[in-house]
Amino acid sequence: MDYFADLNAKQREAVEATAGPVLIVAGAGAGKTKTLTSRIINLVRQGIAPNQILAVTFTNKAAKEMRERVMDALRKIDKFSGYGPGLPFIGTFHSLGVLIIKENAHEAGVTAHFTILDQGDSVSMAREAMNSLGVDPKKYDPKRIRGIISKQKGEGISVSEFREGESSTIGKIIGSVWRKYEELKSKENSLDFDDLLLRSMGLLEKNPEIRQKYQERFKYLHIDEYQDTNEVQYKMAKLLCSPEKNICVVGDGDQNIYSWRGANLKNILNFEKEYPEATVVFLEENYRSSKNIITASNAIIKKNIHRKDKNLFTKKGEGEKISLVECYDEVEEASAIGERIEELIMNGVDQKEIAVLYRANFQSRVIEEEMLSRNLPYTVLGVRFFERKEVKDLLSYLRAARSPESLSDIKRIINVPARGVGKATLVKIFSGMTLELPASMQAKVANFYKILEAIKEYAETNSPSATVKFAIQKSGLEESLKNSTDEDQERLENLAELVTLSTKYDELEDGLSRLLEDAALASDQDALLIEEGKKKESAVKLMTVHAAKGLEFDYVFVSGMEQDLFPHSKAAEAPSEEEREEERRLFYVAMTRARKKLYLSFASLRTIYGSRQINTPSEFLYDIPEEVLERESTNRTKIIHI
Numbered sequence: 001m002d003y004f005a006d007l008n009a010k011q012r013e014a015v016e017a018t019a020g021p022v023l024i025v026a027g028a029g030a031g032k033t034k035t036l037t038s039r040i041i042n043l044v045r046q047g048i049a050p051n052q053i054l055a056v057t058f059t060n061k062a063a064k065e066m067r068e069r070v071m072d073a074l075r076k077i078d079k080f081s082g083y084g085p086g087l088p089f090i091g092t093f094h095s096l097g098v099l100i101i102k103e104n105a106h107e108a109g110v111t112a113h114f115t116i117l118d119q120g121d122s123v124s125m126a127r128e129a130m131n132s133l134g135v136d137p138k139k140y141d142p143k144r145i146r147g148i149i150s151k152q153k154g155e156g157i158s159v160s161e162f163r164e165g166e167s168s169t170i171g172k173i174i175g176s177v178w179r180k181y182e183e184l185k186s187k188e189n190s191l192d193f194d195d196l197l198l199r200s201m202g203l204l205e206k207n208p209e210i211r212q213k214y215q216e217r218f219k220y221l222h223i224d225e226y227q228d229t230n231e232v233q234y235k236m237a238k239l240l241c242s243p244e245k246n247i248c249v250v251g252d253g254d255q256n257i258y259s260w261r262g263a264n265l266k267n268i269l270n271f272e273k274e275y276p277e278a279t280v281v282f283l284e285e286n287y288r289s290s291k292n293i294i295t296a297s298n299a300i301i302k303k304n305i306h307r308k309d310k311n312l313f314t315k316k317g318e319g320e321k322i323s324l325v326e327c328y329d330e331v332e333e334a335s336a337i338g339e340r341i342e343e344l345i346m347n348g349v350d351q352k353e354i355a356v357l358y359r360a361n362f363q364s365r366v367i368e369e370e371m372l373s374r375n376l377p378y379t380v381l382g383v384r385f386f387e388r389k390e391v392k393d394l395l396s397y398l399r400a401a402r403s404p405e406s407l408s409d410i411k412r413i414i415n416v417p418a419r420g421v422g423k424a425t426l427v428k429i430f431s432g433m434t435l436e437l438p439a440s441m442q443a444k445v446a447n448f449y450k451i452l453e454a455i456k457e458y459a460e461t462n463s464p465s466a467t468v469k470f471a472i473q474k475s476g477l478e479e480s481l482k483n484s485t486d487e488d489q490e491r492l493e494n495l496a497e498l499v500t501l502s503t504k505y506d507e508l509e510d511g512l513s514r515l516l517e518d519a520a521l522a523s524d525q526d527a528l529l530i531e532e533g534k535k536k537e538s539a540v541k542l543m544t545v546h547a548a549k550g551l552e553f554d555y556v557f558v559s560g561m562e563q564d565l566f567p568h569s570k571a572a573e574a575p576s577e578e579e580r581e582e583e584r585r586l587f588y589v590a591m592t593r594a595r596k597k598l599y600l601s602f603a604s605l606r607t608i609y610g611s612r613q614i615n616t617p618s619e620f621l622y623d624i625p626e627e628v629l630e631r632e633s634t635n636r637t638k639i640i641h642i
Contacts, residue, residue, distance in 0.1 A: 014281040015039045021275035022248040027312045028592035029288030037069040051086025057224035063091050097196035108199050115190040122192045129180035138418040149178050153194035154230045154262040197232045204239035215242035226251035230262035254301050257586045286312045290319020292628040301588045306578045321630040325601040333603045334370035353554035355541040359566040362497035381543035390491040397471050401455035417480035464511040465502035465610040499610035545590045556594035561602040562615040
């Protein structure tokens with residue numbers, strides 16, 4: 001029996017190309033996991049000892065799936081035990097790092113029983129380092145400092161290199177905290193996730209004997225999702241590659257959407273320059289999506305310049321046309337999405353096969369509201385709108401301004417943004433002993449209560465939406481989140497969405513009270529419906545496009561297809577064309593999540609930060625061939641031809 005009979009010609013070519021460097025450019029839905037699994041099995045059948053095969057990917061989920069497929073296939077091989085000792089190593093980059101460090105613990109500067117810090121432990125240790133240096137964690141966020149350190153490590157930069165290159169005040173503070181952080185980890189015989197990669201790379205780079213040992217052990221390397229590798233992961237793969245250069249990398253530059261995490265698109269684009277003798281195989285047959293979806297996806301991605309040209313095709317039927325729905329505003333867009341989801345479910349579609357995608361987290365709020373009103377079970381991948389930290393913080397400011405005796409709200413926000421108010425100070429404030437505090441601290445506390453009083457006075461003569469906007473500015477939240485990380489930009493967008501939501505209460509009597517009440521009730525009702533959805537084990541998925549990568553659904557809605565939303569306005573500010581093209585890659589990923597039907601929607605008006613703005617349709621929509629589109633109108637719009 002031909003074990004590989006169900007492979008297509010290109011998959012078989014990739015499976016049979018076992019000698020030397022191989023680049024497999026695997027388009028969306030082209031069966032790359034199946035191809036990788038078959039390649040590993042083929043190597044074993046050719047007589048390669050299983051324990052000489054290494055396969056590395058990014059997530060535990062992907063590694064588990066590949067491991068299960070390989071083990072299932074190996075069991076079917078007659079007399080498997082005769083093919084050599086051990087099993088292939090199939091795991092994440094981090095698990096490979098653990099292996100290398102444990103086997104070379106002394107050289108790595110730890111014992112073999114070192115502790116691995118998770119993200120929470122790592123932030124706690126960064127805070128401890130700050131405290132020991134007298135750096136106020138209320139003034140400098142330990143999580144943010146830890147994030148900066150992590151990004152530097154991902155680029156292969158050491159603490160000494162960082163300290164040498166930094167002259168700014170904040171740079172010097174981070175450098176000092178980083179050095180102390182490393183000392184604390186060393187004292188506790190612990191490593192963080194970044195160390196697992198950086199230390200193992202260092203061992204391979206600086207110790208020829210160690211490098212040779214692993215090159216001889218792992219004769220055949222497989223690196224999955226190669227387009228997502230950062231500098232350290234790229235170097236690890238290169239160092240592990242033996243003189244025979246039996247390295248097989250699999251990926252798709254068109255699905256590189258994580259540059260903000262350090263993923264370097266050049267790693268896959270330059271593979272042939274590094275290995276001129278490489279065999280290159282394109283997997284272009286898509287087994288997931290209908291022909292209309294593939295046609296549209298190809299048209300979108302071909303506009304990018306920084307890519308390897310390929311053309312997905314499918315033997316599936318044409319399928320349904322892509323629905324393009326123009327809506328009056330975001331409320332009507334949510335209603336249109338909810339109506340179509342309700343119709344799909346009534347026609348027997350399983351709820352778990354429906355997904356609603358959006359570019360920015362703040363968009364989920366109005367869609368969640370619509371799902372609740374229609375009593376449709378749903379789950380949000382990520383944090384639900386009213387549970388997001390910045391939203392809860394702002395609601396606490398509004399409640400505390402109206403009720404300064406609300407100690408839980410005061411406790412939550414007195415140090416948000418950081419004001420240097422600690423637990424001991426809080427105890428004295430709550431005990432009525434504020435006058436016993438040092439004069440400088442009394443001034444800080446007094447200033448905080450002045451902010452609350454200002455918000456209260458403003459609310460007495462202004463609308464709820466204006467009050468929310470005022471609170472964002474007066475509290476210092478806006479200033480603290482401005483001109484910072486992508487994560488902070490997203491938080492600011494969520495606060496702006498709360499302003500937008502508040503406009504619904506502007507005409508109501510005591511609208512601010514109604515807003516606060518409804519926000520609390522929405523959280524409770526939301527949690528209830530989510531639990532019901534879990535019990536049914538079937539619910540519509542709501543998520544950002546980033547969160548959808550690697551997933552697939554029969555029916556996919558992509559909302560907010562407007563210029564400056566998708567593509568996001570920040571794309572225009574990106575320093576390079578390659579980075580600006582990431583928005584188009586992100587849309588390509590969104591489209592290729594759909595198997596049967598794709599819905600695209602946009603709003604002519606969208607309320608941002610409480611103000612109505614007129615939107616133009618996304619530039620991406622102009623690139624979709626007219627013959628695969630069907631235009632739909634809603635009650636308040638007419639179809640416009642874009």
